[in-house]
Amino acid sequence: MKKLFLYLAILSMGIFYRQALSAQENAYQGTYAECQAQAKKDNKLILIDLYFVGCLPCAQMDKEVFPNTNVINELNKNYILYKTDVMKEMDGKKLARKYGAPGFPTFVIVNPDGQTILTESGFFSVDRLIALLQEAKQRDKAQQYLAFNKTLDNPYPAAYSERFIKTGEKHDFAELESYLDQQENLFKETAILANSVTGFNKYNNWAYNNLPQLIHMYGGNLLRNKITNIAKAKSKEFGNKQQLDSLHNMFKYIRPTFTDRLWDVFLPTFITNYYTGSKDARSYLALIDHYNVYPNWDERSNALGPVIIDQSNNPTILQTIRVQYLGQQQPLDIVDNYRLALLHYYLKDYDKAAEAIAIVLSTSNSPYFSANQNEFLILQKAIKKKDNTVFKAKDIKKIIPIKLS
DSSP: OOOHHHHHHHHHHHHHHHHHHHHHHHOSSHHHHHHHHHHHTTEEEEEEEEEEEEOOHHHHHHHHHSSSHHHHHHHHHHHHEEEEEEETTTHHHHHHHHTOSSSSSEEEEEEETTTEEEEEOOOOOHHHHHHHHHHHHHHHHOOOSSSSOOOOOOOHHHHHHHHTTTOOOOOOTTTHHHHHOOOSSSHHHHHHHHHHHHHOOHHHHHHHHHHHHHHHHHOOOTTHHHHHHHHHHHHHHHTTOOOOHHHHHHHHHGGGSSHHHHHHHHHHHHHHHHHHOOOOOHHHHHHHHHHHOOOOOHHHHHHHHHHHHTTOOOOOHHHHHHHHHTTTTTTTOOOHHHHHHHHHHHOOOOOOOOHHHHHHHHHTSSSHHHHHHHHHHHEEEEEEHTTTHHHHOOOOOOOOOOOOO
């Protein structure tokens, strides 16, 4: 029996190892120039996978996505997969530089003639990757191409190039401002790439004001990091000025920059920044409901935690939030009960607050208990004193596992 278990363990390890290797085995072995020549010969599109060893999403895709039968079939039928390490291989470095890879993995799809169809970054599940591959085929058929030229060796400014191809030379990003100042055409490829990695106000404003045309020319992926940072700042500014309509209009304007998945990731941050500026909890609660940014209760509870503390003197908002906790169908965990105890405490419902904190203190097996036990005991004492002004609460966050998909 022990030999059987050992055999099965070795077998499963072998299967796992082969799956991890399958993506690399199915990829084209050779230079990028040779891959382009093969794509022309086979009349296939090229899926360029820019990765590096140690990139978690890259490794996860090699383990779960590229070995998938449906992905393999789609690639074999219409594509040549070209995987290149952006840290170790010159082709990878040059391709990352050419497309301003904002994160990894970055995927670039080009046709046999070298025309760029689309670029995207981040983890793609099986369904999302297949949809991306099929979308690229449709764009190629309709001859919808991005404005990138076909060469890897453009005259890049040194401060930009050094970001991807290390030569040991020191170049301050401040150099790129004077470079951009000298450009007659800010829409050209090298100028857009230089702009994409900088944060100069003048050129942030230019990129934001010309966003629709830039997305049409280069796609949303290249400028997504820049637009995200701009939107974070604007969201807080709109909050400071109580400009809710401006926030909604900005969301409509920048939405094409993001994939559906990444919009779900970044939208809560924009809404939170608006609340940080405005401290208008009524608008905040309306926003998270309007955009349904927290369909998961644990995420929603984490979002409500700081609001409970901020609005400790606002009984109307506290009562609205308390209804949500009391209306939960699933059992409340220790963090939920701590927040519920705070709600009762701030609303001077001390008997219910005592019941809630007693539940918290009885949950000693929770991983949150030992780290926050003193906090819970101090709140219990404040509840017994029936004084809702003496306790200075801290926001305890639930630890929610990240799912790359």
